[in-house]
Amino acid sequence: MSNLSYANGGNGAWQTFLAQVDRVAPYLSEDLADYVDTLKRPKRALIVDVPIIMDDGSIQHFEGYRVQHNLSRGPGKGGIRYHPDVELNEVMALAAWMTIKTAVLNLPFGGAKGGVRVDPRKLSARELERLTRRFTSEIAHIIGPQKDIPAPDVGTNPNVMGWMMDTYSSGQGYTVTGVVTGKPVHLGGSLGRVKATGRGVYITGCQVAEKLSLNIENAKVSIQGFGNVGSEAANLFYLSNAKIVCIQDHTGTIFNASGIELNALHAYIEQYQGVAGFEGAERIDNEAFWDVETDIIIPAALEGQITVARAHRLKAKMVLEGANGPTYPEADDILNERGIMIVPDVICNAGGVTVSYFEWVQDMASYFWSEAEINDRLDKLMVQAVEDVWTCANSNGCTLRTAAYILACERILKARKERGIFPG
Template identity: 80%
Template sequence: MSNLSYANAEYGPWKTFLEQVDRVAPYLSEDLSKYVDTLKRPKRALIVDVPIIMDDGTIRHFEGYRVQHNLSRGPGKGGIRYHPDVEINEVMALSAWMTIKTAVVNLPFGGAKGGIRVDPRTLSPRELERLTRRYTSEISHIIGPQKDIPAPDVGTNANVMGWIMDTYSSGQGHTVTGVVTGKPVHLGGSLGRVKATGRGVFITGYEIAKKIGLSLDGAKVSVQGFGNVGSEAANLFSEYKSKIVCIQDHTGTIFNADGIDLEGLHAHVAATQGVLGFAGAKQIDNEDFWDVETDIIIPAALEGQITIERAKRLKAKMILEGANGPTYPEADDILVGRDIVVVPDVICNAGGVTVSYFEWVQDMSSFFWTEDEINERLDKLMIQAVADVWNCAADNKCTMRTAAYILACERILRARKERGIYPG
């Protein structure tokens, strides 16, 4: 069974989050700082057994999780991840980052996250559906449109969200579209949701580039991860005449100093399921990704990618954290010392949860907006959030990550203080 001693976890993403909280604590007012331990303990952590009947008639058991980190500002919000490395400390950290992220962009949500330790590529479509429906039944008592609203994450998609919605609705006796976001559009999903996270990465990058005097015209960009987030961010930077010089995904790393033809690459990925072997670029070693001379690096894969050693080698002016928790705290310090601007995950990749909020609002009202309206609302909210974080960093003479945590923690802990502790 996974280790639940989260207060003393000594490794991995949860430890990273705890260090980030410790770094922001000195900036908090005295009346709020006494509540800071609230952030160091998830409100609720659920581990469930997920047994399913496989296509060959055998029974397999999978371990599933749902963690609600903080619900002081509203219902939990966060994705569900299907990945063979999913474990409780990772899910706790991801739920905690969602708490911070929703507060930074001032959405009326708390933070949550879920997952199953499984490689979904090894399951048939029917097995995947059985797994999803059984997992949903195991966590259904703690999710709901006013409790906790899941969404897609690594290894899950709109189809999985549709199964979750249907399973939950069956238990309620009526259709509950607002129980998840990231659904198919015809089941109450929102236009613009698939591209929202990547769009948010671009918007934050565009705004910060203006502030540091970095022209996007001709800027060299490297992207780690070429899924929904990395590919959309690359597309938008390319539209602004940036050169995408290096891309890494699960199949390997490709490089072209003159810029990679994204249209051709998209066709190649659709045919081969990966970037490796694309004729318009040469293959380089995966570790060499971190040595490419570039202006902007977009880590848009998994957490823990920018280590101390890699931070010392990076040749970039700005890092846009499309993934959650890609940079270790010690690596952050090195990047600061090298004058590399880091736009933190909790603001940089918040486009996805922002449009998830829009989807939830639309489901609650049964009134839906056009994609142009969605993008206009997203851009406006993200631009304001970036400005707030930038100004907070300037006022406190701190990094953007610390500034984002200052804003978020003040909002979260003020809600905790004003709600009080029951019983008193």
């Protein structure tokens, strides 16, 4: 298992979400109180068997999931994860966080998530394609441009989305580009999508840093996870003259108090597929990552990384949650008591789903925007979301996470109430 594995598994993720809902319930208006339990029950959860013929002719079975948590505000939206630790409770939590995330950004979506319990690194390209196509065929009856729109997540990429789109389209008899987002650009994907989540982490981080009078220039930044999210956030902070002092990925942890030279690191990773061994920094123990003195720490790997023990040790002024659910509720309390500002995942890493929304809109209209237009629209929506959450936090005397949940839950539950319960 990777060094970035789950601290308490998927069960912990779902329990974390339930605890977050319980915490926000007292802040909701009385007329919505009867609907809070809606958030604690996924609307639909599908478990499927995914059998495929391997390259050696043997047959292997993989377990797949698609969970639609809440569809009150629109079709489901959420990624497809390929990871050996994927299981139902984790997918439920990830779908629920998507419900909150889309509502905080006021996007016309509900929350969904999917996954297959598999290590994609152990499959050949042909096996991966077979897995994707079979999985898509198994969930095809509950996805679609007006039903539920998957996207890439951990272990998946634009190529996987292209296979999903083609498989779904084959069943419909015509090309349906809007069934997934995060596709290759020439198949109806959007410019700026790959970098969007990392860009959102940077934008929200800068907005909150300004409110805290934290100067980004020369600020020390530590990043856990160096995939699309972590690497793009690192690039943007680096270009703003911040010092990237510590990076951890699946191969190890590297540290340089004077700042890591990112251009050289990217060239190294391209050759060696990880940060371990990079000569421009010293290798430190993985657990020591949480002891590095830094201004900004960005957990951008998997959920459940900031535990109670790590929260006591953290030496940072601000946490930017690039991953979903990286902080346990009890650790949340400790960080808040210690005066460490947390920019919660539901706004911090919402850049990806926001540009996915743009991609979906472009597919529906068959009219595509430039990357500059997309980044401009993304920045405006992210800045507005931070302002809304900051104002709500000040009005209620609560944390940014609770404020984000207040805004989101009110929007979701108001939609549920106004739609009514069928049959009456």
